[in-house]
Amino acid sequence: MIKLLAGVTIFFLVTATNFSSLSAHEPLFGFGPDTIRKGGYAIEGEFEYERVGDERETEVAADIMYGVTEYLAVSATIPFIINKQEQENGKCEAFRSAGLGKLEARAKYRLYFDYQYGKRTQVVLIGGIRFPTVGLNKNPALGNRTMDFIVSTAAGYETLQASYFGTITYTINTRGHGQQEGNELNLTLSAGFRPEPISYYKLDWLFFLEFDLVHTAKAKIHRSKDNNSGGYVAFVGPIVFVSKENILFKAGIQAPMFEHVNGMQEKHDYRVAFGLDLHF
Amino acid sequence: MFLCALLVVAPLCFQSAAVKGAAEAVHSGIKEIVIKVKGMICPFCSNALERALKARPYIKQVKNIDLQAGLVDLLIKDGVTMTQQEMETDLATTIKEATFAYDGVEKVIS
Numbered sequence: 001m002i003k004l005l006a007g008v009t010i011f012f013l014v015t016a017t018n019f020s021s022l023s024a025h026e027p028l029f030g031f032g033p034d035t036i037r038k039g040g041y042a043i044e045g046e047f048e049y050e051r052v053g054d055e056r057e058t059e060v061a062a063d064i065m066y067g068v069t070e071y072l073a074v075s076a077t078i079p080f081i082i083n084k085q086e087q088e089n090g091k092c093e094a095f096r097s098a099g100l101g102k103l104e105a106r107a108k109y110r111l112y113f114d115y116q117y118g119k120r121t122q123v124v125l126i127g128g129i130r131f132p133t134v135g136l137n138k139n140p141a142l143g144n145r146t147m148d149f150i151v152s153t154a155a156g157y158e159t160l161q162a163s164y165f166g167t168i169t170y171t172i173n174t175r176g177h178g179q180q181e182g183n184e185l186n187l188t189l190s191a192g193f194r195p196e197p198i199s200y201y202k203l204d205w206l207f208f209l210e211f212d213l214v215h216t217a218k219a220k221i222h223r224s225k226d227n228n229s230g231g232y233v234a235f236v237g238p239i240v241f242v243s244k245e246n247i248l249f250k251a252g253i254q255a256p257m258f259e260h261v262n263g264m265q266e267k268h269d270y271r272v273a274f275g276l277d278l279h280f
Numbered sequence: 281m282f283l284c285a286l287l288v289v290a291p292l293c294f295q296s297a298a299v300k301g302a303a304e305a306v307h308s309g310i311k312e313i314v315i316k317v318k319g320m321i322c323p324f325c326s327n328a329l330e331r332a333l334k335a336r337p338y339i340k341q342v343k344n345i346d347l348q349a350g351l352v353d354l355l356i357k358d359g360v361t362m363t364q365q366e367m368e369t370d371l372a373t374t375i376k377e378a379t380f381a382y383d384g385v386e387k388v389i390s
Binding site: 024025034035036037038039040069070110113115116117118119120158159160163197198199200201202204206243244245246248279280 | 316318319320321322323324325326327328329331332345346347348349350376377378379380381
C-alpha cells in the first residue's frame, strides 16, 4: 500500500511539475525547439524498438506536456519496457524482463525566437531529471536505480518548405550501489522538406533525414573504470511526419553509420520509433 | 428651489448623454477582421493558434487561415462591445501566448 501511494505520488509530482519533448515537428531521437501555447497541453504515445547484437529492447512511453507560459513548457515521460532480452555469450538461453523504466521530467524554456511570415527561428534550453523508478532484481536490468540529470539546448529554423534542427544534450549519471553509468553526450542534426506546397486544410507531409551522434563515457564500478563500456555511435536514418489539424503521426528508422565501442560490447544494428501526438 | 433642482439634474442629464455616447462608441460594428500573423509554418502548430482564437468570447469563427500569406480571417460575434483597438490588443496577447507574433490588421469588414 505504501509502495502504491509512493508510486502514485511520484506519478503526480512528475506529471504536475514536468516538461516535455513532444512538440510539432522535431527530431525523433532528440529534443527539438518547439514549445506549446500557454495553457495548452499535449499527449503523445511512443513506441521504440532497438536491436544491439543479441540484445533487443521494446519500449512504449506516454508523454504529457503543458504550456505554463508561452516561454516555458513542462513535461513528463512515463516509459514502460515491454521486453528486454539479452543472451549470454555461448549460451542459447535468453533472459527476458519487463517493467517500468525511468520516469523523466523536463522543462523547456524558449531563450530566443524570431517569427517572420512563413519562417520561425527558435532556441530553447532544456533541463530534466530521470528518476530511479526501475524495478529491482530484474535480469536483465531495466536500468540503474540512480537519478540522472539532463541539460540540453536545441535550435531550429523552420519554413513552409523546409526545416532544420540542431540539438546538443548532456546527460549526467549519478552513482548508485557502487556503480555509475558513464555520462552521455548527444548531438542531433536533422533537415526536412515538404514534397508539395503547404495548406492549412490539407494533410501535411514532412520528410526528414536525422543524424545522431552518441558518445558515452566509461562506466565506473567501485570507482574503477569498466573497460567494456562507453564509446560512440553515429546513427542516421529517414523520418516521416504526417499531420492533420491537431493530430501528428511520426515514424523513423535509424542504422549506425559508424561505431566505436570500448572493449567487448555488442554493436548496434538498428532502432525504430514511431509516435502519435495530440495537441489541445 | 427650482434652481437647485436644475443644478442637480442638469449635470446628471449631461452625464447620461455622455455615457450613452460612450456606449455607442464601444460597439465596434466589426463583422469580420483579417489579421496578419508571423511564425505560422505548419498546419499542426497553427492549429494551436486556431484553438486559442476560438476561445476568445468575441470570436464567432476562424473563417480561414492562409499559411502562405500569414493571414487569419476571423468572424466577430454580433453585439460585441469592444473598440477595434481593444480587440487588437487582446488579439496580440492571445497570439503571443499561442507562440506566434501579431503584425496588425489587413482588412476590417463592418
